[in-house]
Amino acid sequence: MTVFKTHLKISFxxxxxxxxxxxxxxxILKQSCIxxxxxxxxxxxxxxxxxxxDANVIAAFNEFLVSLQDQNETKVVVFDSDNSDFWxxxxxxxxxxxxxxxxxxxxxxxxxxxxxxxxxxxxxVIFIGEINGRAWGxxxxxxxxxxxxxxxxxxQFGAPEAAVGVIHVGGLQQLVKLIGSxxxxxxxxxxxxxxxxxxxxxxxxxxxxxxGNALRKHVNDIAARIALFPIEALQATKASIxxxxxxxxxxxxxxxxFNQLAALxxxxxxxxxxxxxxxxxxxxxxxxxxxxxxxxxxxxPN
Amino acid sequence: MTVFKTHLKISFxxxxxxxxxxxxxxxILKQSCIxxxxxxxxxxxxxxxxxxxDANVIAAFNEFLVSLQDQNETKVVVFDSDNSDFWxxxxxxxxxxxxxxxxxxxxxxxxxxxxxxxxxxxxxVIFIGEINGRAWGxxxxxxxxxxxxxxxxxxQFGAPEAAVGVIHVGGLQQLVKLIGSxxxxxxxxxxxxxxxxxxxxxxxxxxxxxxGNALRKHVNDIAARIALFPIEALQATKASIxxxxxxxxxxxxxxxxFNQLAALxxxxxxxxxxxxxxxxxxxxxxxxxxxxxxxxxxxxPN
Amino acid sequence: MTVFKTHLKISFxxxxxxxxxxxxxxxILKQSCIxxxxxxxxxxxxxxxxxxxDANVIAAFNEFLVSLQDQNETKVVVFDSDNSDFWxxxxxxxxxxxxxxxxxxxxxxxxxxxxxxxxxxxxxVIFIGEINGRAWGxxxxxxxxxxxxxxxxxxQFGAPEAAVGVIHVGGLQQLVKLIGSxxxxxxxxxxxxxxxxxxxxxxxxxxxxxxGNALRKHVNDIAARIALFPIEALQATKASIxxxxxxxxxxxxxxxxFNQLAALxxxxxxxxxxxxxxxxxxxxxxxxxxxxxxxxxxxxPN
Numbered sequence: 001m002t003v004f005k006t007h008l009k010i011s012f013x014x015x016x017x018x019x020x021x022x023x024x025x026x027x028i029l030k031q032s033c034i035x036x037x038x039x040x041x042x043x044x045x046x047x048x049x050x051x052x053x054d055a056n057v058i059a060a061f062n063e064f065l066v067s068l069q070d071q072n073e074t075k076v077v078v079f080d081s082d083n084s085d086f087w088x089x090x091x092x093x094x095x096x097x098x099x100x101x102x103x104x105x106x107x108x109x110x111x112x113x114x115x116x117x118x119x120x121x122x123x124x125v126i127f128i129g130e131i132n133g134r135a136w137g138x139x140x141x142x143x144x145x146x147x148x149x150x151x152x153x154x155x156q157f158g159a160p161e162a163a164v165g166v167i168h169v170g171g172l173q174q175l176v177k178l179i180g181s182x183x184x185x186x187x188x189x190x191x192x193x194x195x196x197x198x199x200x201x202x203x204x205x206x207x208x209x210x211x212g213n214a215l216r217k218h219v220n221d222i223a224a225r226i227a228l229f230p231i232e233a234l235q236a237t238k239a240s241i242x243x244x245x246x247x248x249x250x251x252x253x254x255x256x257x258f259n260q261l262a263a264l265x266x267x268x269x270x271x272x273x274x275x276x277x278x279x280x281x282x283x284x285x286x287x288x289x290x291x292x293x294x295x296x297x298x299x300x301p302n
Numbered sequence: 303m304t305v306f307k308t309h310l311k312i313s314f315x316x317x318x319x320x321x322x323x324x325x326x327x328x329x330i331l332k333q334s335c336i337x338x339x340x341x342x343x344x345x346x347x348x349x350x351x352x353x354x355x356d357a358n359v360i361a362a363f364n365e366f367l368v369s370l371q372d373q374n375e376t377k378v379v380v381f382d383s384d385n386s387d388f389w390x391x392x393x394x395x396x397x398x399x400x401x402x403x404x405x406x407x408x409x410x411x412x413x414x415x416x417x418x419x420x421x422x423x424x425x426x427v428i429f430i431g432e433i434n435g436r437a438w439g440x441x442x443x444x445x446x447x448x449x450x451x452x453x454x455x456x457x458q459f460g461a462p463e464a465a466v467g468v469i470h471v472g473g474l475q476q477l478v479k480l481i482g483s484x485x486x487x488x489x490x491x492x493x494x495x496x497x498x499x500x501x502x503x504x505x506x507x508x509x510x511x512x513x514g515n516a517l518r519k520h521v522n523d524i525a526a527r528i529a530l531f532p533i534e535a536l537q538a539t540k541a542s543i544x545x546x547x548x549x550x551x552x553x554x555x556x557x558x559x560f561n562q563l564a565a566l567x568x569x570x571x572x573x574x575x576x577x578x579x580x581x582x583x584x585x586x587x588x589x590x591x592x593x594x595x596x597x598x599x600x601x602x603p604n
Numbered sequence: 605m606t607v608f609k610t611h612l613k614i615s616f617x618x619x620x621x622x623x624x625x626x627x628x629x630x631x632i633l634k635q636s637c638i639x640x641x642x643x644x645x646x647x648x649x650x651x652x653x654x655x656x657x658d659a660n661v662i663a664a665f666n667e668f669l670v671s672l673q674d675q676n677e678t679k680v681v682v683f684d685s686d687n688s689d690f691w692x693x694x695x696x697x698x699x700x701x702x703x704x705x706x707x708x709x710x711x712x713x714x715x716x717x718x719x720x721x722x723x724x725x726x727x728x729v730i731f732i733g734e735i736n737g738r739a740w741g742x743x744x745x746x747x748x749x750x751x752x753x754x755x756x757x758x759x760q761f762g763a764p765e766a767a768v769g770v771i772h773v774g775g776l777q778q779l780v781k782l783i784g785s786x787x788x789x790x791x792x793x794x795x796x797x798x799x800x801x802x803x804x805x806x807x808x809x810x811x812x813x814x815x816g817n818a819l820r821k822h823v824n825d826i827a828a829r830i831a832l833f834p835i836e837a838l839q840a841t842k843a844s845i846x847x848x849x850x851x852x853x854x855x856x857x858x859x860x861x862f863n864q865l866a867a868l869x870x871x872x873x874x875x876x877x878x879x880x881x882x883x884x885x886x887x888x889x890x891x892x893x894x895x896x897x898x899x900x901x902x903x904x905p906n
Contacts, residue, residue: 165834228600230467236559257840532769538861
């Protein structure tokens, strides 16, 4: 497992006003079985109130992905959420603050975050995203590095990064591959919130399903069918497709771009402002995250 | 013409219960002219009952593709089928058995099979697939290496390889280029049977047409129009597009993956089972080939 | 700015029968502001009667693109047209004649033409095409190298190059990236005229809008929103996406192909014939340019 060395520590102060949910990793990712052999698993992200991609989610994700190395029992993993409004929200912006996360090493957490994105591409297990709520920022980056994605009617996708002043590192280049440069540019540059039907039309997700139940059935059927097949064939297919993934150098270039941007004073200030006004996980703010960031940073009187 | 050296000989025995159609290559590919100059040709695959991609088809295809080298008379070739149910089915699995094909050298035939796939990309003639029946496995691999594909309402596309335990070598990486990694992963990993309308929606084919006649007219019009133009411009356009094809190394990697997989005992056994239950070309089995393979290998009591 | 050295001078004579519009560059590109800060600009192409991509347009485009280097005021530029029938037509074919353009150096102009295509990809400004008329040849090449494209109901796209006997250098490989090799081959090889709705369906444009006003509002909203964001983030996003653009070598290969083709006697003759019958900018001929070229060169008695 390659660990990225990020040397990013944004120098501003911030009053941490939100409740810290503590170290309850054991419950962050809830595992269940899709088929009898449990070779197809369902992993449900549970980090109320908005499935913020915080230290606990990062650590739990890493623990789970590491557990999938060097084993042949698990063939397929579906990631869903137990929150009807959010598949997952952004990375906890406190990771980029000087105070950081109490009791945690922020640099290590960010390295683990990027290592997780890496593991999604390289782990010889088939990863499926099942989304019927919002997937912003970090959530979307993880989805874009899974093998496939299916949406329900309430799914929304988006990256607020351009509005904040950074880039969707880890997701942007995958999105270009999936939907082409023109549409990726539109959604990324405008920090757009993209509906499930539009995401399916352009190829951001494989398909959209009319209800949450229809989505669940479709995903379970596909996961269970794939899990019937020889693991060697699944691994070879994933490896073959990976040959056309954006090269590692592109990801590293994006990471360098991200770090350069996040170190700019104005952009560090933007992050701080968003943390304050959103309280980092207020549901009303996060429901229209991208639009609210635009409104707060650029359109409201200071 | 590069010939791939495959050293694959699956070691199991099999009773060859099906009728061997003999060496009737002359009738396998029926040629006709689309325009007066015959610079646009139609080639109709005819190998009843399911257009199995067997030794005769491989040899006839190679003879035809070789005839197109170093000539300037033929600008466009449309490949269709005289079988309303099948554009073409899979490769004759007997090629991978120890007995092989009576009177033929299996290794040479497999080399020729892959050489044909190569020739579709490199021959300076425009190849168009016109599909209004099933295109499974080998059939789909050939289509994916043509310059464009048009479908009628009865077209279906699919690769049973993952269910058998191998990969769609020669087609998989082209499919990733055409429809993106997410959808290619879904269809390949689940050994899906994909309808004409879904194939058009995602880009597997250029477009779908409401009837067989409408399909025929559309393809004839396009082929005849292209054939009007200077051959040098057609060749230059094909060469330019070919610069973005998956690199040859990717194809060779996939071929190595295929050979590794096909040598595994369980997967060799799967091939043998399918040969026995399908009688290699029973129409009822091949009509729902992928689903029947899944049913027979994984869901029926042994 | 890299300047391409083209050594192309087609050797035929031609009576220049059309009115030469003169050196009125100042009015060729009309600039206006989309937002208050004018960080989002609108540039309207105005070269009646068909927005022929002639010496004046080439020079004005170059002057404008050069003005965007090394500055941070302009973040987004939208290119539209004041001609309801044409976004832009082809390159002035007189550039390829021996007489050339009176008072201008044809070779320099062609070099500038290709330099402009290059600048669209490399200039750290976001370029948006707003199209509600025809975009043929040169017009389409410029659009395909912008960051995104939006269409109104009257938009049409097409490249007549294959019918003439050359290739859509500068546009072809971008189109393959955007819509896949199969559809790009179809449209380029058949010199097709593609409607706005089909262009949106396949990804040639980002989306199609029901009226010119709806198109205008959509583009203004996106441009103004993007222009709110830190310029560093916009530049980084564009740079990240550019990593997946066709490599420069592919463009140079296409340019070499183009020059080889244009030097062939038959193809030089085709250019001459088209110049004569179209009077280079007759509206009735240019409205169905590709189809009229096909009709005139191949289907009418000489």
